[in-house]
Amino acid sequence: MSNAGASKAKRNAVMALAALCIYGAVQLLALSGTLLSYHLQVLSLACINIMLVVSLNLITGFTGQFSLGHAGFMAIGAYLSAALTVFYQLPFLAALVLSGVAAALVGIIIGLPALRLKGDYLAIATLGFGEIIRVVILNIPAVGGPRGFTGIPRYTSFGLTYLIMIITIVVIRNFIDSSHGRACVSIREDETAAASLGINTTYYKVTAFAIGAGFAGVAGGLFSHYLQYISPAPGQIGFLRSIDILIMVVLGGLGNITGSVFSAIVLTLLPEFLRGFAEYRMVIYSVLLILMMLFRPEGIMGKNELSLEALESLVGRMKNRKGMRSDGTS
Amino acid sequence: MEWYILLQQMINGLALGSIYSLIALGYTMVYGIIKLINFAHGDIYMLGAYFGFYALTKGGLSLGPALLLSMGLAALVGVVLERIAYRPLRSSPRITALITAIGASLFIQSVSQIGFGASFKPFPQAIPFQRIAIGSVFITNRQLIMFGVSIFLMVTLHLIVQYTRIGKAMRAVSMDKEAAMLMGINVDRVISVTFALGSALAAAGGILVGMYYNRIDPYMGVMPGIKGFTAAVLGGIGVIPGAVIGGFMMGIAENLVVALGSSTFRDAVAFAILILVLLLKPAGLLGKRQREKV
Amino acid sequence: MAQASGLRVTDLSVQIGGLKAVSHVNLRLDPGELVGLIGPNGAGKTTVFNALTGFCQPTGGHIFFNDQELTHKPPHVVAKHHLARTFQNIRLFRDLTVLDNLKIAYHKNFKYCICSGIFRTPAYRRQEEMVRKVSLEILALVGLADRADDKASNLSYGEQRKLEIARALVMEPKLLLLDEPAAGMNPAETAELVELIYKIKNDFDLSVFLIEHDMHLVMNVCERLYVLDYGVLIGEGSVQDVRNNRKVIEAYLGEDGAWQS
Numbered sequence: 001m002s003n004a005g006a007s008k009a010k011r012n013a014v015m016a017l018a019a020l021c022i023y024g025a026v027q028l029l030a031l032s033g034t035l036l037s038y039h040l041q042v043l044s045l046a047c048i049n050i051m052l053v054v055s056l057n058l059i060t061g062f063t064g065q066f067s068l069g070h071a072g073f074m075a076i077g078a079y080l081s082a083a084l085t086v087f088y089q090l091p092f093l094a095a096l097v098l099s100g101v102a103a104a105l106v107g108i109i110i111g112l113p114a115l116r117l118k119g120d121y122l123a124i125a126t127l128g129f130g131e132i133i134r135v136v137i138l139n140i141p142a143v144g145g146p147r148g149f150t151g152i153p154r155y156t157s158f159g160l161t162y163l164i165m166i167i168t169i170v171v172i173r174n175f176i177d178s179s180h181g182r183a184c185v186s187i188r189e190d191e192t193a194a195a196s197l198g199i200n201t202t203y204y205k206v207t208a209f210a211i212g213a214g215f216a217g218v219a220g221g222l223f224s225h226y227l228q229y230i231s232p233a234p235g236q237i238g239f240l241r242s243i244d245i246l247i248m249v250v251l252g253g254l255g256n257i258t259g260s261v262f263s264a265i266v267l268t269l270l271p272e273f274l275r276g277f278a279e280y281r282m283v284i285y286s287v288l289l290i291l292m293m294l295f296r297p298e299g300i301m302g303k304n305e306l307s308l309e310a311l312e313s314l315v316g317r318m319k320n321r322k323g324m325r326s327d328g329t330s
Numbered sequence: 331m332e333w334y335i336l337l338q339q340m341i342n343g344l345a346l347g348s349i350y351s352l353i354a355l356g357y358t359m360v361y362g363i364i365k366l367i368n369f370a371h372g373d374i375y376m377l378g379a380y381f382g383f384y385a386l387t388k389g390g391l392s393l394g395p396a397l398l399l400s401m402g403l404a405a406l407v408g409v410v411l412e413r414i415a416y417r418p419l420r421s422s423p424r425i426t427a428l429i430t431a432i433g434a435s436l437f438i439q440s441v442s443q444i445g446f447g448a449s450f451k452p453f454p455q456a457i458p459f460q461r462i463a464i465g466s467v468f469i470t471n472r473q474l475i476m477f478g479v480s481i482f483l484m485v486t487l488h489l490i491v492q493y494t495r496i497g498k499a500m501r502a503v504s505m506d507k508e509a510a511m512l513m514g515i516n517v518d519r520v521i522s523v524t525f526a527l528g529s530a531l532a533a534a535g536g537i538l539v540g541m542y543y544n545r546i547d548p549y550m551g552v553m554p555g556i557k558g559f560t561a562a563v564l565g566g567i568g569v570i571p572g573a574v575i576g577g578f579m580m581g582i583a584e585n586l587v588v589a590l591g592s593s594t595f596r597d598a599v600a601f602a603i604l605i606l607v608l609l610l611k612p613a614g615l616l617g618k619r620q621r622e623k624v
Numbered sequence: 625m626a627q628a629s630g631l632r633v634t635d636l637s638v639q640i641g642g643l644k645a646v647s648h649v650n651l652r653l654d655p656g657e658l659v660g661l662i663g664p665n666g667a668g669k670t671t672v673f674n675a676l677t678g679f680c681q682p683t684g685g686h687i688f689f690n691d692q693e694l695t696h697k698p699p700h701v702v703a704k705h706h707l708a709r710t711f712q713n714i715r716l717f718r719d720l721t722v723l724d725n726l727k728i729a730y731h732k733n734f735k736y737c738i739c740s741g742i743f744r745t746p747a748y749r750r751q752e753e754m755v756r757k758v759s760l761e762i763l764a765l766v767g768l769a770d771r772a773d774d775k776a777s778n779l780s781y782g783e784q785r786k787l788e789i790a791r792a793l794v795m796e797p798k799l800l801l802l803d804e805p806a807a808g809m810n811p812a813e814t815a816e817l818v819e820l821i822y823k824i825k826n827d828f829d830l831s832v833f834l835i836e837h838d839m840h841l842v843m844n845v846c847e848r849l850y851v852l853d854y855g856v857l858i859g860e861g862s863v864q865d866v867r868n869n870r871k872v873i874e875a876y877l878g879e880d881g882a883w884q885s
Contacts, residue, residue, distance in 0.1 A: 066425055113609050120367050120428050124559070125608045128601035131556075135598035146594075171742050178741025178748065179727075179734040179755075186728045189717035196677060196711075197795060198703030198732035207738070234552075243432060250429055279448075282440035289433035294418055297426045 019166050026158065040158040044226055046268040047158075047165040048219050053248040053264040054257055055215035058172050060246070061254035062181070063208040064188025065115060066123040069130025070245050073103040073213040075237035076133060077220025078230045079143050082152045085225070087142075092155040096164075096221040103217020104210040106133070111209035115202065127239050138232040148231030149224070156226035164222065168215050173257055175211065184208045188255070247289055253299025263300070334466040339589040340582060345473035345542070347581020348480035352535035353558025354565065354573035355487060356528025362504040362568035363524050365424060369431035370411060371532055372555015373438035376548060378404040378533020379453070379540040380446055386454045393456040397479075397537055401530035408529025409522050417518070435555075442548040450547035453540040476538045483534055484574055487527065491570060496523055504568065532558075553597060557584075560604040566617025575615065629691055630654045630831060631676075631799055636685035638668075638675050638855075645671040646855040648685070653799065658825060658832045660846035662839075662866075664875055668855040669835045670712055673801050677709050678702040689799065704732055708797035710788045712804050712835075718777040722768060722787055725776050726759035729794035759794060765827065766790045766820060782813035786820065793824065799831050800824070806838045814841060821845055851875070 026043065029035040035043075056070045077099035084095035114125045143149045175181045183204045186194040195201050220237075224230040234240045248267050252259030271281050292299070353375055360368045381400035385391045391399065415434050419427045460471040491497040502510040503520045511517050539554070540546045561580045565572025580600065587599045607614060633651035637644065646668045653659050661669050674680040676687060678699040687694045694702050708729075717725050734755070736747040763769045766786045771779060779787060785805055792800055805821075806814045818841060825832060836842045842849065842863075849866045851859035859869040866872055 066428070114605075117608055117612065119424050121608055121612060123425075123428060124367065124563075125605055127556075128604045128608075131601045132598055132605075135595060135601075139592075139594050174742045174744060175738065178738070179731055179736070179751075180738050180741055182724065182728050183731055185720065185724075186717055189719060190715045192679070192699075193711070193715035193717065194728070195699035196679075196703060196709055196715075197729045197791070198700050199728070200700045243436070246429070246432070279440070279444055282436055283444070286433045286435075286437035286440060290415055290430055290437065293422075293426050293430040293433065294415070297422065 023159070023162055026162075030158075041226070042269065042272055044156055044158045044161045044222075046265050047161040048222050048226065049245075049248065049264040049268045050165050050261050051168045051215055051219035051222075052245045053252065053260040054169055054172055055212040055219070056245050057249050057252070057255065057257065057260045058176070058184075058208055059212040060249055061256065061260075062176055062188060063184040063205060065205055065209065066119060067126040067209075067212075068123045068239060068242050068246065069110075069126035069128075069133075070212070070216055071237050071239065071241035072126075072130030072133035073107060073216035074220035074223065074241070075130075075137060075230075075232070076103045076106055077217030078224035078237060079137055079149060079220075080217075081221030082149050082224045082230060083143060085155065086149075086152060092225065096218050099221040100214040100218040103220070104214030107210040107213025108206055111206040111213075112202075115205040115209060127242070130239055130242055134232050134234070134238045137237070144231075146232060148229060148233075150229050152224050152228045152230065154225060154228050156222045161222055161226075164218060168218070169257065169261070172211070172215070176257075180204065180207065185255075247285055250289065251292060251300060256299060256305060258305050259299050335589055336586075337467050339585040341467065341469055341473065343582035343585035344578060345476050345581070346585065347578035348477050349535045349539050349554065349577075350558050350561045350580045351574045351577025352480050352483065352531045353554055354561035354577045355484070355570065356532045357559050357562040358565070358567055358570060358573040359500070359524050359528050361562070362570075363500065363507075363521055364416070364420065366416060366427050366431060367559065368416075368525075368528075369428070369555070370434040370438055371528065372551035372553075372558065373435050373442070374404050374408055374411075374529045374551070375532035375536040375539075375554060375558075376442065376546070376551030377407055377438065377536070378529075379536030379546045379550065380442065381533065382537035382540060383451060383453060383546060386456055396456070397534060400537055401533045404533030404536075405526035405530040408525040412521060412525040417521075439548055439551075446548055448548065450545045450550075453544050453546055455544075456541065472542050476542055479534065479538060483531055487531065488570070490527070496520065500524060553600075556604075557600045560600045560607075563604060563612075563614055564607050566614030569614065569616045572614055572616035630657070630689070631833070632686075632688040633676070634686050634688075636672070636675060636687065637683050638671050638680055639683040640671070640680070644855055646675065646682075646852075649852070649855075649857050651850060653831050653833055655798070655831055656825075656829070658821070658845060658847050659834070660842045660849045661833065661835045661852060662837075662842055662849060663852035663858075667852040669852055670803055671855075672852070673709060673803055673833075673835065676702075676801065677707060703795060706796060706798040707801065708792035708795040708799075709801035710785075710792055710803055710805060712807065714784050714788055716776040716784055716788060716791070718775070720776060721773050722763065722776055722779070723756070723759055723772040725787060725791050726762060726794045727755050729791045730755045730758065732795070762790050762793050765793075765823070782809055782816070785809065785813075785817070789820065789824070793828065797828075797830050799833060802832060802834045802836075804835050804837060806836060806841050814838060817841075818845055 026035065026040075030040060052070065052074060056067065059065050059067050059070075080102050081095040081099040084090040084098060085092060110126070110129045114122060114129060117125050137143065138146050176185065183194065183199045184207070186197070186199060187201050187204060191201055230236065232238070248263045249260060251267070252261070252263030271278065274281065353371065356371050357368060360366060360371070378400050381403045382396050385396035385399050386393070389396070389399075411434055415430050416427060419430055457471065457475065462469045462471070491500060499510065499515045499520045500523065502513065502515055503517055507517055535554070536551070539550070557580055558577070561576035562573045563576070564579060565574070565576030580603065583603060584596055584599050588596055631651065631653040633649065636646060636649045636651070638646040649672065661672065663669055671680065675682045676694070678694070678697050678701065682695060685695070689705055689707060692705055694705060694707075717728065734751055736745065736751055740748045760769060760772060763772055766789060768783060768787060768790065771783065776784065776787060789802070789805065806817055809817060821832065824830070834842070834846065846863065849860065849863060850857060851866055851869070851872045853875040858875055859866050859872040
């Protein structure tokens with residue numbers, strides 16, 4: 001048992017080291033001029049998308065509550081944080097925290113009634129709530145109404161976004177690996193059995209929903225201070241964005257955090273490489289989505305998290321094979 | 331508010347509502363039979379409008395034949411869609427099928443955007459515009475056509491479902507798929523026919539709306555799709571008369587909000603109604619409540 | 625006296641739709657008893673269990689367990705009163721490991737808060753360690769210790785039934801409700817199950833309430849029986865009393881040979 005604890009500690013240390021190395025490498029490449037500020041911006045966007053995807057994965061992948069309104073929470077964070085920094089000159093970090101809290105609260109208010117619904121009915125209801133958030137924002141003249149909110153300062157840097165993304169992943173991963181997180185997963189697996197084991201299913205569904213919404217709110221705050229502009233268009237904060245996030249979750253695998261990270265990175269960078277094919281982007285996405293559901297509904301990586309053990313066992317197997325071969329020849 | 335404004339918006343609401351009813355029928359029939367929210371239904375309505383557009387402009391057809399041709403083509407798209415994307419998933423979790431439906435919707439939209447162009451097209455004026463004044467209330471001939479054609483199609487559908495062999499088979503499959511199969515009903519065929527009928531109705535709606543608003547674009551199906559779905563839920567999903575009633579109620583509710591002077595909230599009405607129905611009476615006005623077995 | 629009162633059900637009625645699934649049923653289980661609930665298919669046995677565990681709302685009557693009223697309490701609250709159950713159609717967390725299935729059942733005993741879990745405080749580590757120990761002990765008891773890291777869906781049918789019982793045991797039940805635990809088992813597995821039930825009764829301080837169709841098992845294991853037919857109790861008492869009850873025999877006519885076995 002202490003063995004398991006030690007390997008966990010080792011794994012965490014390696015993960016932390018890897019996170020630091022990636023950050024260091026990016027900064028070095030930026031200093032040496034290999035990565036331009038445009039590249040750093042794309043990387044920031046990837047980090048923001050990772051936050052959105054991982055937070056939706058907590059709700060949909062781990063807790064099994066299908067949400068089509070995730071962009072609504074992002075919208076709350078995007079607009080609230082912008083209003084706080086522009087109108088009240090609040091420090092960016094404070095604005096981000098408040099945005100996260102506000103989005104989580106709205107998540108609770110929406111989640112309490114909506115999470116009584118199941119499956120496709122829940123999906124439709126969350127889509128409705130997301131759109132209502134959008135229409136309400138559209139009708140607030142102070143934040144630009146239908147024209148959008150302009151003149152937002154650019155506070156989002158790669159370093160900050162990267163840090164907050166790491167925090168998001170660690171918090172959500174640790175939550176899932178706790179008794180509370182297991183309660184959420186048990187709801188996905190079998191809600192009736194979960195209730196019979198003393199799990200207050202409503203409480204945990206709403207909790208997961210609120211945590212996911214909160215991080216989406218923070219991601220929204222980073223997004224509006226990255227773009228310096230936010231508009232209430234469906235593709236920006238509406239259901240098209242919600243579906244975008246959902247596609248990334250599904251492609252990475254429901255209930256798979258590393259899968260979410262990869263699919264968010266790939267699907268953020270891909271359009272940058274395929275500039276000439278911009279109009280084919282959605283065609284490719286939609287075909288991928290359908291093929292995925294038909295042939296591999298569990299996502300590219302399924303439920304297999306990319307972990308140290310997996311890598312170790314892979315390396316071990318390769319070594320073994322080599323060893324056997326050298327045995328045979330000598 | 332003056333009474334005639336109210337009356338005027340009621341008339342507009344009935345006209346628009348007839349379209350929502352047409353769309354809702356497709357949702358409700360498909361859901362009734364395979365328990366799938368066919369997200370791509372609104373996009374088939376959009377395709378119908380484009381088929382009509384090309385039949386009228388390039389094909390030089392008059393309105394009637396264009397309508398029939400478009401309905402036929404849309405029916406074909408619906409059948410193919412079910413065949414390729416939904417049929418292999420019939421025994422999968424409903425969420426898998428729902429994600430596929432979302433994918434199908436995105437696919438039709440993005441392909442249409444490439445094929446038809448992203449910007450809107452003016453819809454040809456197949457019938458000269460006329461406005462009939464009754465006191466201080468106006469009815470346009472387009473509204474009358476919209477309403478008339480819709481009612482005609484709904485009555486036709488009703489006759490098909492109630493009195494034909496295939497209609498009886500559809501009702502049997504929606505009640506109990508396994509039992510229907512055991513009785514020798516070809517369930518695959520019934521599901522194909524259901525998609526065909528639903529898609530044809532949606533296509534008719536698309537053309538009528540194209541005429542009404544004079545413009546079509548590849549995303550025109552999104553909001554009516556959601557509103558049609560709301561109408562189906564409101565009336566009780568899976569219940570055919572419910573879809574008709576729900577559609578008219580949606581149309582009227584939406585236009586009343588416009589009459590109250592907040593046209594930006596127009597689309598929010600649909601979502602508000604949807605959420606209220608789902609939370610308060612998920613079985614809808616005419617639906618029966620089902621219990622989950624422990 | 626008050627502490628030892630066990631389960632008391634008075635005048636319980638449940639209506640589902642227009643149908644009276646259970647009407648005016650009185651039950652009593654004393655601590656340490658092993659009681660069977662039998663009856664023909666559709667007699668309302670599972671509905672009684674569902675009412676006891678909060679999965680369906682009684683339309684009349686009262687449920688008391690150790691002097692606590694449980695009528696109209698939701699399932700997760702009922703579970704906190706140390707009532708655990710299994711399901712007729714096994715309900716495991718199929719995609720999770722055997723060990724995680726048990727850990728989830730330990731949920732109500734966890735004391736650390738959500739933040740504690742996120743920041744991995746000592747309280748988190750301590751309790752996680754403990755639940756692991758408890759879970760492995762119970763797995764050893766039901767003979768599944770070597771399957772701890774397997775996915776639940778990879779177990780054989782009999783093993784899945786055992787896992788479901790193990791999961792219920794993690795909840796430290798005072799009353800264990802088993803809904804057809806032997807359904808679908810072969811004779812060897814059933815024999816193992818009987819052993820397991822005896823073992824549970826000896827090792828844990830609990831009473832067992834059991835729905836079962838396998839009359840052989842019922843007659844062997846149960847100390848007392850209740851017989852339900854069309855939602856009404858038509859007999860109760862010792863195995864011998866029930867066997868000689870005219871009404872019970874009539875109800876079972878047509879259930880071929882149920883009594884011969």
